Amino acid sequence: xxxxxxxxxxxxxxxxxxxxxxxxxxxxxxxxxxxxxxxxxxxxxxxxxxxxxxxxxxxxxxxxxxxxxxxxxxxxxxxxxxxxxxxxxxxxxxxxxxxxxxxxxxxxxxxxxxxxxxxxxxxxxxxxxxxxxxxxxxxxxxxxxxxxxxxxxxxxxxxxxxxxxxxxxxxxxxxxxxxxxxxxxxxxxxxxxxxxxxxxxxxxxxxxxxxxxxxxxxxxxxxxxxxx
Amino acid sequence: xxxxxxxxxxxxxxxxxxxxxxxxxxxxxxxxxxxxxxxxxxxxxxxxxxxxxxxxxxxxxxxxxxxxxxxxxxxxxxxxxxxxxxxxxxxxxxxxxxxxxxxxxxxxxxxxxxxxxxxxxxxxxxxxxxxxxxxxxxxxxxxxxxxxxxxxxxxxxxxxxxxxxxxxxxxxxxxxxxxxxxxxxxxxxxxxxxxxxxxxxxxxxxxxxxxxxxxxxxxxxxxxxxxxxxxxxxxxxxxxxxxxxxxxxxxxxxxxxxxxxxxxxxxxxxxxxxxxxxxxxxxxxxxxxxxxxxxxxxxxxxxxxxxxxxxxxxxxxxxxxxxxxxxxxxxxxxxxxxxxxxxxxxxxxxxxxxxxxxxxxxxxxxxxxxxxxxxxxxxxxxxxxxxxxxxxxxxxxxxxxxxxxxxxxxxxxxxxxx
Numbered sequence: 001x002x003x004x005x006x007x008x009x010x011x012x013x014x015x016x017x018x019x020x021x022x023x024x025x026x027x028x029x030x031x032x033x034x035x036x037x038x039x040x041x042x043x044x045x046x047x048x049x050x051x052x053x054x055x056x057x058x059x060x061x062x063x064x065x066x067x068x069x070x071x072x073x074x075x076x077x078x079x080x081x082x083x084x085x086x087x088x089x090x091x092x093x094x095x096x097x098x099x100x101x102x103x104x105x106x107x108x109x110x111x112x113x114x115x116x117x118x119x120x121x122x123x124x125x126x127x128x129x130x131x132x133x134x135x136x137x138x139x140x141x142x143x144x145x146x147x148x149x150x151x152x153x154x155x156x157x158x159x160x161x162x163x164x165x166x167x168x169x170x171x172x173x174x175x176x177x178x179x180x181x182x183x184x185x186x187x188x189x190x191x192x193x194x195x196x197x198x199x200x201x202x203x204x205x206x207x208x209x210x211x212x213x214x215x216x217x218x219x220x221x222x223x224x225x226x227x228x
Numbered sequence: 229x230x231x232x233x234x235x236x237x238x239x240x241x242x243x244x245x246x247x248x249x250x251x252x253x254x255x256x257x258x259x260x261x262x263x264x265x266x267x268x269x270x271x272x273x274x275x276x277x278x279x280x281x282x283x284x285x286x287x288x289x290x291x292x293x294x295x296x297x298x299x300x301x302x303x304x305x306x307x308x309x310x311x312x313x314x315x316x317x318x319x320x321x322x323x324x325x326x327x328x329x330x331x332x333x334x335x336x337x338x339x340x341x342x343x344x345x346x347x348x349x350x351x352x353x354x355x356x357x358x359x360x361x362x363x364x365x366x367x368x369x370x371x372x373x374x375x376x377x378x379x380x381x382x383x384x385x386x387x388x389x390x391x392x393x394x395x396x397x398x399x400x401x402x403x404x405x406x407x408x409x410x411x412x413x414x415x416x417x418x419x420x421x422x423x424x425x426x427x428x429x430x431x432x433x434x435x436x437x438x439x440x441x442x443x444x445x446x447x448x449x450x451x452x453x454x455x456x457x458x459x460x461x462x463x464x465x466x467x468x469x470x471x472x473x474x475x476x477x478x479x480x481x482x483x484x485x486x487x488x489x490x491x492x493x494x495x496x497x498x499x500x501x502x503x504x505x506x507x508x509x510x511x512x513x514x515x516x517x518x519x520x521x522x523x524x525x526x527x528x529x530x531x532x533x534x535x536x537x538x539x540x541x542x543x544x545x546x547x548x549x550x551x552x553x554x555x556x557x558x559x560x561x562x563x564x565x566x567x568x569x570x571x572x573x574x575x576x577x578x579x580x581x582x583x584x585x586x587x588x589x590x591x592x593x594x595x596x597x598x599x600x601x602x603x604x605x606x607x608x609x610x611x612x613x614x615x616x617x618x619x620x621x622x623x624x625x626x627x628x629x630x631x632x633x634x635x636x637x638x639x640x641x642x643x644x645x646x
Binding site for chain 2: 014051054056057076079080081082083084085087089091095097098099100106109112114154
């Protein structure tokens, strides 16, 4: 069953009187459990596609269906609820809440979902352990390294048991060793828990570990390659 | 809905942490709100003290908590509008108010002459022993002795009036004025001199006994007013009505202090209104400062709000974080402001301060009422609570626009914000 399906998805921007075709009629289907890397040069439309799939942006035309819900038919509140319950985000700049500790950041989505304290505690401890963050839960983001912060961001993204995690250049600010370890962690979550990951990335390490690589250029899909 | 309820403590915690994030800014904002409120609390307590002193002074010297007088005297205080059978009225008032003090008074206008000069004067006729329980005029005596109740030939003069007349203790003066039917005069002997602290009053006041005034007017057992002094200004309207029932005198009107002293009540109301306007302006200026601070803190966090929207928070939840920051900031600041206000008001309530140097004399006159130079504050509890709530509310109101701004953010635009 597809977790993501786009049909003739288009996003145009007006910039200084010019129309920028950030995404130009993309048809894409991603099945549940896939580990997908969107590759391409800057401006190829990777992030725009990710934003539209995540309901963070609205398409100029075309449709996006996520987890069986047509995003253009959802109200703002329903879209928020879908993001809260079904979609996790990992950003290039980590974007942790600076006033919350690592554990509080990780459990933030669970708190917003209203998960009971006992269940919440169990899930957070398990998630932090799986991501190698044991003992770091009480630290503020400013007290963590870049790699540790990005692991907390991944923990936050997956703690709420989403069907889909969208990761925009998650390794761009990390050194190659830390980046590789992080991608390995996410791949393990994909393999073990069946969480679907979609990356927008330039990183060869992500490409190497992806089950499917989609090459984009000028807002279109250039090549779609599935790997064993 | 239940998850929204469950998420509120999380958002509240986030709001509290956000306030701690830029502690210096939070402390400066808290200081602005709390010091503004403390100033307002100090002012309302000072005003309340002033109003109470003014009421007390006016009630004791000019009227009473309850006043009995001839019908029409309120509109036209003619000395000849007298209460007949005043002793009976006094007796009934004393029976109705055994804990109070009842005093009969008359007021005359006349010319006091001495061998050296003739000066117009306002003559207050009193029962000296009763008046001692009500006013502090006898404490202002600087020369001679206070009047005895049966002294129908004695007079106390204001110091300036005595100086202008050129008389000293024991010397004679003549009071001339409108009598029962025609202009009449009465020989008086100067018993004492008072110095009230007001040059105007000292140049005008003459005090005689009520018996003296009755003899002058040839109206025995009469007075212009029967004044009843009680312990409290509360509920006097009903007490006045009860006394009126007891008296059953259609020729008399029984007023409570608010009816008897309308100019004082009006002065206090106008002054209260002016103060509310002034303090509201202070509050508004503080509110603009708070609004600016909160708006600035929101603009700094736009990217963060974008992240929260991406995580699944609703725009209303983003707005509620900011409003909660206002609720917490306002609550803390208001409480601190109230405490500071109470702390700086306490010495003025307990001991007061002597403003003689600022006033240029020992006392001052406000709306025709003599006030002592020692200024006391009084706890204006309802006003303090109202202004505290207003400061809290103002802080919350200051967050509404920034909250609305944050709630209208599009996630993708907010996350691009640098």
